[in-house]
Amino acid sequence: MKTWAGLCVSVAFLISCETTPSPQLGDQDRSGIAAALRGEHLPPPKTLEVTDAGWLVATFELAPEELTGSAQGFAERALLTIRNTMYRHKPMHAYRVTLNGPSPGPDLIRRYGSARFIEGGSGLEWDGK
Numbered sequence: 001m002k003t004w005a006g007l008c009v010s011v012a013f014l015i016s017c018e019t020t021p022s023p024q025l026g027d028q029d030r031s032g033i034a035a036a037l038r039g040e041h042l043p044p045p046k047t048l049e050v051t052d053a054g055w056l057v058a059t060f061e062l063a064p065e066e067l068t069g070s071a072q073g074f075a076e077r078a079l080l081t082i083r084n085t086m087y088r089h090k091p092m093h094a095y096r097v098t099l100n101g102p103s104p105g106p107d108l109i110r111r112y113g114s115a116r117f118i119e120g121g122s123g124l125e126w127d128g129k
Helices: 001-017 029-037 070-088
Strands: 047-052 053-059 094-101 110-118 126-129
Touching: 029 070, 053 070, 070 094, 070 110, 070 126
Parallel strands: 053 094
Antiparallel strands: 047 053, 094 110, 110 126
16 A cells, blocks of 8 residues: 555656746846856857756857867856856756857767756766767
8 A cells, every 4th residue: 555655646746847847048037148158258159948857958059269278168167157147046957058069061060068067966067079
């Protein structure tokens, strides 16, 4: 009987998680992030979105000559700038900055890597390609 009750509680939790909408970015959020990135002398992301899983994802595309320093350093700096900006008024569950280079051909992506951070997780992570 305990197993059945535990299963029911688990299913109810999963259903409530799936039906809880992820927070979305408003114009004020986007302009705040853009201003913070400018303040750090970073370009605006190519895309900025909140995924269904609750991740705030910023994707940057830089040519090699635009990338001063390391790809990891850029991605981590951009991620922390975005996270610290959002944390003040609308904290998200998780953040990711993906750093791409110019496309080497049709339907191809040149990925330098991505930095990610999950609130309450083990810290800032870099996945270099």
